[in-house]
Amino acid sequence: MRTINIGLIGAGYIGHSMALAYRAVGALFPDLPPVRLAMLADANEATAAKAAQRYGFAASTGDWRRLVTDKGVDVVAIATPNHLHCEMAVAALEAGKHVHCEKPLALDMDEARKMADAARRAGTRTIVGYNYLHNPMIRLAREIVARGEIGRLVHFRGFHEEDYMSDPALPFSWRCEREFAGAGALADLGSHIVSFADALAGPIAELSADIATVVPERPVAGGGRRKVENEDQGQFIARFASGATGAISASRVATGRKMGLAFELVGTEGAIAFDQERLNELRVYRAKEAAGARGFATILAGPEHPGYAAFCPAPGHQIGFTDLKTLEVAHFLSAICNGRAAEPDFATALRYEAVIDAALRSAESRRWVRVGG
Amino acid sequence: MRTINIGLIGAGYIGHSMALAYRAVGALFPDLPPVRLAMLADANEATAAKAAQRYGFAASTGDWRRLVTDKGVDVVAIATPNHLHCEMAVAALEAGKHVHCEKPLALDMDEARKMADAARRAGTRTIVGYNYLHNPMIRLAREIVARGEIGRLVHFRGFHEEDYMSDPALPFSWRCEREFAGAGALADLGSHIVSFADALAGPIAELSADIATVVPERPVAGGGRRKVENEDQGQFIARFASGATGAISASRVATGRKMGLAFELVGTEGAIAFDQERLNELRVYRAKEAAGARGFATILAGPEHPGYAAFCPAPGHQIGFTDLKTLEVAHFLSAICNGRAAEPDFATALRYEAVIDAALRSAESRRWVRVGG
Amino acid sequence: MRTINIGLIGAGYIGHSMALAYRAVGALFPDLPPVRLAMLADANEATAAKAAQRYGFAASTGDWRRLVTDKGVDVVAIATPNHLHCEMAVAALEAGKHVHCEKPLALDMDEARKMADAARRAGTRTIVGYNYLHNPMIRLAREIVARGEIGRLVHFRGFHEEDYMSDPALPFSWRCEREFAGAGALADLGSHIVSFADALAGPIAELSADIATVVPERPVAGGGRRKVENEDQGQFIARFASGATGAISASRVATGRKMGLAFELVGTEGAIAFDQERLNELRVYRAKEAAGARGFATILAGPEHPGYAAFCPAPGHQIGFTDLKTLEVAHFLSAICNGRAAEPDFATALRYEAVIDAALRSAESRRWVRVGG
């Protein structure tokens, strides 16, 4: 198998997570093509050099354009703030690279469509960093649904709630600015729960939404306060294309919630429940079991679930956040190697974006709106 | 203290529950006025006589009108199907009785307003059977909110989901008919979670709703199928009068859920979570606790919480469903005795009805609607 | 069916609980013989009279001997401190009464044997107040074991831990005195978990125990401190007659535990877990389920479980502590009515006492001892 050469743009929180994953994947998945950490770019050249040494990249640069056109790079991994995704991804695709872009795909639908178009034209593989989808327990959930074990789907109730901006004393940041972050909680967190909804219950067709900026102003370094430009929380009721109903919330001010990415999926013959704060557990109810013995079974992740065995041959030993990113990378490498679409690629992530976009439009118009309409 | 004489109409499931509560309350709350089980009415005279003997009522009748005008009756407890509440309650109020009416208050807003008007005119005490509000843990939650311990309220997410009609083979019943039940899941279950929302976060001002009849037809005894006339599930997003946002669902086809009456209430300085399937627990998060030591605390019901000590002097021993009804009755007797409004009285329950009514209107118009508008 | 006349001795905490249960049972179990609350005795005649009125007993007395020989009494219910059980129970049995005695059976093995002998001679029905055994979830657990669903039993790990004496500032009480309480945590709490062990896994054959008095002295009203005469906690490892192993603990100083009566029962083909702090749940694991789908199922109590339906026709609505006592009384009345042994009768409870006795002997000798040896 040919070695796959990785170029990573961005040395922040997500860059760290991606770098760890690309570093680790080879030892964990020896059947995948070998990976070479070719180049790391960061706006700050010294930061890039330091990060390259830390993670073991062969080269570094302060100019991301050099990276995306470098012949020694096969995959461009984009771990920059949201407003940079579009330009970088399109450039990389036009240079014929496979692209691994952190979520959310883009600032708005215009950008997202541009990216999906570029991906289609390039014909290379793309993936967007919805790493929670690669959890063995989520894959198990999808298999259970696909096998019809919970019957016809009736309802999806889900949320992604954290409290990282709950404290009103927290300073204004790029996350509060439309120009750099796009939407607020809906884009940052809501897109994750939308990715679950889409993967488990299919596309969302229409919705009615509401948003709120709970902390309207935040302190600025150096004194004074600045208006927060996007929503702290959002929620919507929805209809899936299948006719199933949904209720979805996102919040970055949900005091007490640290990683509250949770759902309950109801079918006519069973139900599935999940909470990312216990990501190694899936709770499954099957109505067919004998009366008096029925109940939600708590299934613990183990080597029989897709992806887990790479980390540990024994069940119940738990995988973690960084392992999910490694599973995402393994899935992407496999897609590249086999010439199959990765999941979620830009086209699929565009669907998620369209839901967030519809939610924002609905919140503004205070009407039901069609997704993509 | 003067003895309070109880007349009970209805010998079904809810009549059973009310009869047990009125039987038990005297021994559990010796400081309340003594209770005498005066008369039990049921449309079927023989059923009434048998039930009277079972529960220890002094008399029985097949004619509820005789009961509501009987001079030996102080309190009329109404445990009949929804479509009978209005006529019976108004008659009882006009006869000067205190009225204990099972929830939901009425079939529709017209009836509910008539009942609230009659109550105001009568000047007697009324209460509607939202027994879950009398749970010591819910009272504790209200105290925590009232003391400002979780700060300004930001969001209420709640649902009441059961699966008692999940199986499509279950026969058509009066619960499926508008004439006898009014609305479906929203009236039967949604009103409970609305009562929690109102009690904890104040009145709901406006909402956008969706409803669905998941099992559109059900088998009829003797063959054939009949169209289900009301919703199997409903959900809405809402704004409270306070400005806080809300997301509320109800379902009678939530496979796997037996008594899923649950909420999470978020404030700027903390949060409260509750699930009726573990009704003796309240989970509370306080942001002020030291970093590294913060987390949701699971508080177990004990004698330090209002009402619990009547059942057991030791904490953690658990109260049950029938005890909640007894707490409701104790609260009502205390209100009668002290001349104070019980909670929720007809006026308050009218607010809950208005929310359900608004949800149905919104689902039909597919617009945001004002509650009571 | 002939009415069964109840005489109750003791108007304290347990007397309250028993009175509530005998009051409630008729309305809940209409197929059982009717109950009449005939007489209530308490050492303090005024207390007896007041309690009789509160609970609806027809008569009261300050002299328990009058009650146990009264011809109008069929059942003598003993709710007095431990040191009085033997004398009262033997007198009642000699007077031909059925006897309902609060747990633990007696102060020591001598007394317990005397009581079991008297019961055998009398030929009437006896029961000891291990009310937690009558939980529908415990009955379900026993059925699961009896049907062989978890295979051959391998291990029982259980404890009953509370913290009611955890605070060293709590005053000395009769519970600390050998003369009135007998043993400490092992008798008061350990006997409950032993009753579970015996009911689920059969008799315990031998054990090795350790005990500790964590708070050696406690304050006395009026000043000074007094030596605590029995154990605050005890634990033992055990062999069941079946060969299965066990590990059992009891503590009244288990800070944080309010009603920690919990066990995990392991078989070759499954396991059962239970915690009284969530008494409406039973967790069951079946090894035979498909790989990748196995997990502990949380079964919620419902009308399909023995006894639950009397309280509520809908599942998941929860029964409580007082309901367990009512189920105990219903079971006893049924035994009386059908002439079958109740469970646990004096003979069975003698086995529990023998385990506690063996634990105390083992802790003293620091050797393995045979139960009953």
Added chain:
Amino acid sequence: MRTINIGLIGAGYIGHSMALAYRAVGALFPDLPPVRLAMLADANEATAAKAAQRYGFAASTGDWRRLVTDKGVDVVAIATPNHLHCEMAVAALEAGKHVHCEKPLALDMDEARKMADAARRAGTRTIVGYNYLHNPMIRLAREIVARGEIGRLVHFRGFHEEDYMSDPALPFSWRCEREFAGAGALADLGSHIVSFADALAGPIAELSADIATVVPERPVAGGGRRKVENEDQGQFIARFASGATGAISASRVATGRKMGLAFELVGTEGAIAFDQERLNELRVYRAKEAAGARGFATILAGPEHPGYAAFCPAPGHQIGFTDLKTLEVAHFLSAICNGRAAEPDFATALRYEAVIDAALRSAESRRWVRVGG
């Protein structure tokens, strides 16, 4: 900082885990000295070569003696079956290496003492692979205890139960042989819970134990059955040097348990509970909190807990099994770098071995025995 050169012996399950950890540590902990993967040894030379390539070791060998004496190796990591630990570790120590040995330390006390002696003579750093001790939540638990937040320690109840040999059809393996594994469940699993007990509550002074081989014979490849030579489960009651009591169990046939390494630690003013199946949670009870608000708080691992931030800057995102091994390696490298004893070093692990040895002796003699006696 000088680069630390790693030599790893063993390419099985634990070798995999160690290799991943040494590979990952540099990128996660940039402040530690850089690590170079110098050499990998395995009895099978081809296996060694393949594994070296997979994990990125510079060299490989089929002769572990070559590795332990290689001048280019600073740390010898031993990931071989138990019976090989002693010879390899002593050889490495005599060659002046730091030694990272997988748990349990050795087959028996003779070997364990030899190893601890060799470590003392060598004066290099040692660590034994009790990776669960390096969980941020366990470190938090230790801090809580050390700060006196739960008062004087009263009781430790813990177990490590898995079901990896629960199925009687599972074939005989080296784990069933005394010659290669030493003891059974007590050595393999019991040593983990003993490490927790020791770290949290101090040394165990004496104990009374019982063991059982639940599946006495297992099938052998090629037909027939072979006698299992060590215990499937063991349990003991104990006294800590501090006077606190303990109850500890281990089982490899605990049907349903996958990673049941759990404890409850009780103090006079609070309690701590933990279960490795939810390794990112610590449950803490503080008796001092206000009556009516007290309860076990579930603390989620986050960047404020020692070690977590290397993996993720956001709380609640979960670390996993492989991360715990990386934390162990980071701790060891730090100890090497700073010249401080790592934890648990051979001397400390010898204490754990002494407890297991005492348990085996007690089970045989059926007496209380002193640890180390």
